[in-house]
Amino acid sequence: xxxxxxxxxxxxxxxxxxxxxxxxxxxxxxxxxxxxxxxxxxxxxxxxxxxxxxxxxxxxxxxxxxxxxxxxxxxxxxxxxxxxxxxxxxxxxxxxxxxxxxxxxxxxxxxxxxxxxxxxxxxxxxxxxxxxxxxxxxxxxxxxxxxxxxxxxxxxxxxxxxxxxxxxxxxxxxxxxxxxxxxxxxxxxxxxxxxxxxxxxxxxxxxxxxxxxxxxxxxxxxxxxxxxxxxxxxxxxxxxxxxxxxxxxxxxxxxxxxxxxxxxxxxxxxxxxxxxxxxxxxxxxxxxxxxxxxxxxxxxxxxxxxxxxxxxxxxxxxxxxxxxxxxxxxxxxxxxxxxxxxxxxxxxxxxxxxxxxxxxxxxxxxxxxxxxxxxxxxxxxxxxxxxxxxxxxxxxxxxxxxxxxxxxxxxxxxxxxxxxxxxxxxxxxxxxxxxxxxxxxxxxxxxxxxxxxxx
Ligand SMILES: Cc1ncc(COP(=O)(O)O)c(C=O)c1O
Numbered sequence: 001x002x003x004x005x006x007x008x009x010x011x012x013x014x015x016x017x018x019x020x021x022x023x024x025x026x027x028x029x030x031x032x033x034x035x036x037x038x039x040x041x042x043x044x045x046x047x048x049x050x051x052x053x054x055x056x057x058x059x060x061x062x063x064x065x066x067x068x069x070x071x072x073x074x075x076x077x078x079x080x081x082x083x084x085x086x087x088x089x090x091x092x093x094x095x096x097x098x099x100x101x102x103x104x105x106x107x108x109x110x111x112x113x114x115x116x117x118x119x120x121x122x123x124x125x126x127x128x129x130x131x132x133x134x135x136x137x138x139x140x141x142x143x144x145x146x147x148x149x150x151x152x153x154x155x156x157x158x159x160x161x162x163x164x165x166x167x168x169x170x171x172x173x174x175x176x177x178x179x180x181x182x183x184x185x186x187x188x189x190x191x192x193x194x195x196x197x198x199x200x201x202x203x204x205x206x207x208x209x210x211x212x213x214x215x216x217x218x219x220x221x222x223x224x225x226x227x228x229x230x231x232x233x234x235x236x237x238x239x240x241x242x243x244x245x246x247x248x249x250x251x252x253x254x255x256x257x258x259x260x261x262x263x264x265x266x267x268x269x270x271x272x273x274x275x276x277x278x279x280x281x282x283x284x285x286x287x288x289x290x291x292x293x294x295x296x297x298x299x300x301x302x303x304x305x306x307x308x309x310x311x312x313x314x315x316x317x318x319x320x321x322x323x324x325x326x327x328x329x330x331x332x333x334x335x336x337x338x339x340x341x342x343x344x345x346x347x348x349x350x351x352x353x354x355x356x357x358x359x360x361x362x363x364x365x366x367x368x369x370x371x372x373x374x375x376x377x378x379x380x381x382x383x384x385x386x387x388x389x390x391x392x393x394x395x396x397x398x399x400x401x402x403x404x405x406x407x408x409x410x411x412x413x414x415x416x417x418x419x420x421x422x423x424x425x426x427x428x429x430x431x432x433x434x435x436x437x438x439x440x441x442x443x444x445x446x447x448x449x450x451x452x453x454x455x
Pocket of ligand 1: 145
């Protein structure tokens with residue numbers, strides 16, 4: 001039997017039952033059947049190293065024993081509760097553990113299941129707290145795809161089909177990567193937050209490092225100054241730490257690198273140790289903009305505070321502490337950055353290697369990143385492209401990665417970059433590779449590269 005056959009069969013079956021927009025099936029992707037730590041196995045029995053942490057979720061690795069143990073125990077007792085009416089007891093335990101880690105003396109949270117849920121909660125909270133519905137977001141931002149969050153997500157690919165349903169009170173400003181750009185953006189923010197019309201601005205939402213835009217790091221001090229400017233004018237700073245938070249960048253929150261304490265923080269991805277769990281967290285004085293529940297909460301959902309997810313979240317928080325994952329992310333990340341900077345020095349197709357902790361990106365010229373991702377996959381390393389044109393190879397591996405695994409993965413990556421650089425130098429009349437469709441790149445851009453003959 002061909003090694004690809006199980007994947008092709010699953011792809012064929014999926015195409016008959018799932019909306020065609022969802023999973024890109026040509027060629028058939030690896031269908032995951034098992035994962036542990038940084039290793040994944042697919043339906044054909046092939047093994048991979050996962051340097052994506054599955055969208056950054058598996059920061060504590062796939063199936064961390066402390067997470068699995070808590071899930072099992074909870075599943076043996078209570079699988080579903082009534083989150084805001086008869087709450088599962090474990091919700092209290094999880095919220096106590098989470099809020100104790102946050103930078104405010106008295107933190108309050110609203111739980112959700114997805115990152116978008118947390119962003120929706122933060123945007124609503126900011127409006128209640130300031131009375132001002134306007135929002136400033138950044139070009140390149142990704143805050144989720146539900147309608148409220150989508151209004152603050154910048155990429156056209158996601159917005160265009162629904163643009164008439166998106167709130168019009170969101171202003172986009174450039175995301176700076178140099179100090180000069182930072183100064184210009186701060187002036188623009190000042191101007192927009194100061195305007196009373198047409199819709200006054202109550203919040204600025206920012207990813208401390210833009211993830212899906214291609215691991216874009218703002219200049220040092222920018223976030224701190226942004227916080228000052230925003231607060232001077234009575235607005236709130238929302239840090240979307242869904243990707244960067246819970247240790248990924250080598251500090252609990254990426255805002256910590258700049259000494260910034262945001263007014264609201266959105267968490268997700270890693271928080272549930274692999275289970276769907278997110279939170280909008282803030283100091284009591286901001287979160288208390290919500291009225292006390294009268295028995296009919298004005299912001300809740302059926303699965304809020306899901307007991308198995310909360311139990312998994314407790315397992316994740318325990319793993320974070322017991323395995324010293326934050327310090328591990330800082331150490332492994334700087335080893336990786338150092339290694340890549342040396343190994344890739346002088347390579348023409350590499351524009352920049354950057355990032356913090358275990359959130360790294362290698363930006364390539366031309367179509368190099370897409371080729372690199374595909375080449376790496378063929379050699380057992382899972383990567384994702386990021387950036388507006390899918391031009392960045394994004395690395396967000398689990399922090400439980402061993403040094404041997406790190407070394408092995410980086411060796412595959414460097415070889416893949418070299419191979420894609422050689423392919424880049426082929427004569428222009430030879431086929432151009434098509435970036436994988438699950439890239440977070442803009443599809444309209446990706447379609448320009450499409451040449452099915454190369455797949
Ligand atoms: C910074 C950021 N915010 C929000 C989201 C949306 O999270 P979700 O896909 O869980 O709704 C993402 C997802 O990638 C993200 O990276």
